[in-house]
Amino acid sequence: MKFTVSLLIFLLLLLLWQNSGAQNHADNVEVDLITIGVGPDYWEAFGHTAIRVKSSSYDYVYGFGYFDFNEEDFFLKFAKGESRYFLGIEPTQQALESAIESGRTVWKQKLNLDHEEKAKLIRKLNYLAQPENRYYKYDYFRNNCTSRIRDIIDDVTHGEILTSLHSIENGQSWYDLTFPAKNQSWMNLGIAIAYGLPAYKDRNQWQLSIFPDVFAQDLENIKAEWVGKLELVHQPKPEESVFSQYSFWKTHYAMFAIVILMLILLHYGKTAMIAVNSWLILQSLVGIGLLLLWFFTSHSVAANNVNVLLFFPLAFLFLFKTLRKEKLITFYVIINMLWLIAAIVFTSIYLFGFMMINVIVANQMILKSKSKNLV
Numbered sequence: 001m002k003f004t005v006s007l008l009i010f011l012l013l014l015l016l017w018q019n020s021g022a023q024n025h026a027d028n029v030e031v032d033l034i035t036i037g038v039g040p041d042y043w044e045a046f047g048h049t050a051i052r053v054k055s056s057s058y059d060y061v062y063g064f065g066y067f068d069f070n071e072e073d074f075f076l077k078f079a080k081g082e083s084r085y086f087l088g089i090e091p092t093q094q095a096l097e098s099a100i101e102s103g104r105t106v107w108k109q110k111l112n113l114d115h116e117e118k119a120k121l122i123r124k125l126n127y128l129a130q131p132e133n134r135y136y137k138y139d140y141f142r143n144n145c146t147s148r149i150r151d152i153i154d155d156v157t158h159g160e161i162l163t164s165l166h167s168i169e170n171g172q173s174w175y176d177l178t179f180p181a182k183n184q185s186w187m188n189l190g191i192a193i194a195y196g197l198p199a200y201k202d203r204n205q206w207q208l209s210i211f212p213d214v215f216a217q218d219l220e221n222i223k224a225e226w227v228g229k230l231e232l233v234h235q236p237k238p239e240e241s242v243f244s245q246y247s248f249w250k251t252h253y254a255m256f257a258i259v260i261l262m263l264i265l266l267h268y269g270k271t272a273m274i275a276v277n278s279w280l281i282l283q284s285l286v287g288i289g290l291l292l293l294w295f296f297t298s299h300s301v302a303a304n305n306v307n308v309l310l311f312f313p314l315a316f317l318f319l320f321k322t323l324r325k326e327k328l329i330t331f332y333v334i335i336n337m338l339w340l341i342a343a344i345v346f347t348s349i350y351l352f353g354f355m356m357i358n359v360i361v362a363n364q365m366i367l368k369s370k371s372k373n374l375v
Contacts, residue, residue: 029054031051031111031121033149037213038182039102043065049063049146049150049216050095054092059092061089061091063089064144065088066088085145087128087129088134105232107231109228121156141174142210150215160224165206169205173200179350193351195302196302197303198300205218255353259357259360263360279357280318281319283312288313290307290313306342309335311354325369329365
């Protein structure tokens with residue numbers, strides 16, 4: 001994803017393009033699909049897709065991955081799933097240099113569209129580039145920088161992409177294609193916690209083609225005459241690569257360290273209940289956050305989240321000693337077992353360490369309750 005470019009420069013580039021007469025000489029225009037691999041920042045975790053339009057006097061890329069951190073209430077809108085992204089343009093050379101400097105892989109595919117299709121594509125891009133049309137409501141899986149370009153190309157090619165992909169079922173889900181996110185250790189933790197059942201549902205290939213690398217490969221696989229060969233423009237050297245296998249394991253190490261720390265703290269009477277109470281509060285806060293994502297935001301993949309069993313929103317009630325009854329604690333353990341079953345079914349046991357902590361905490365509460373009864 002990209003940052004905001006100057007509106008003045010944007011409009012000037014658009015004016016130059018329109019004045020160049022390229023729309024009236026579509027046969028002299030080359031169109032390429034540009035696919036950029038993952039980058040070091042979290043908004044670059046799944047790559048980027050753009051369209052390159054080139055003529056004798058014009059060479060720019062159009063991309064729908066632009067956003068503005070300075071937009072009013074940007075982070076609130078992001079949290080609510082109401083982020084606004086927009087179509088931006090920039091010189092091709094500048095875009096490629098930026099990607100290469102960030103250690104990102106770059107591919108291109110020539111789109112051998114006929115005169116009418118090129119003209120329609122250019123008209124559509126220029127229409128969407130107008131200030132009143134350039135913004136759209138971003139959705140990670142239904143309306144992003146790749147899906148917007150996919151839909152435009154599909155439209156100008158008379159639905160050929162949709163026809164080819166919608167019936168292909170490979171038994172893959174959005175979760176399968178986003179986890180683990182490369183070079184994004186803590187993002188992986190967020191994904192694992194926040195994803196609800198929609199993320200684990202098997203999708204057809206059209207629904208999966210919202211990812212840059214998947215869409216590029218899908219275009220090549222449909223064997224359409226107008227799709228050129230997928231060409232590698234830049235491949236970073238291994239030491240330049242933004243992906244580190246260690247990054248995936250960092251949160252595993254962190255969770256393992258938390259489990260060990262809890263075991264140590266729970267071994268000593270003075271710290272045991274402090275650790276238990278702190279964990280119950282943290283667990284409830286996370287659980288309440290998941291409910292807010294589920295019911296009060298537009299993040300559709302956060303719905304029906306079984307992790308509310310793992311991060312039980314009402315766990316804080318155990319802070320009240322009168323509620324620390326063995327039957328209630330047993331119920332708490334049972335819902336953790338239900339989470340484990342769901343995690344196994346959806347092959348998502350990344351958070352197993354947290355379940356271990358819950359069981360340890362439950363055991364400590366039972367022991368504490370029994371010791372009081374003996375007294």
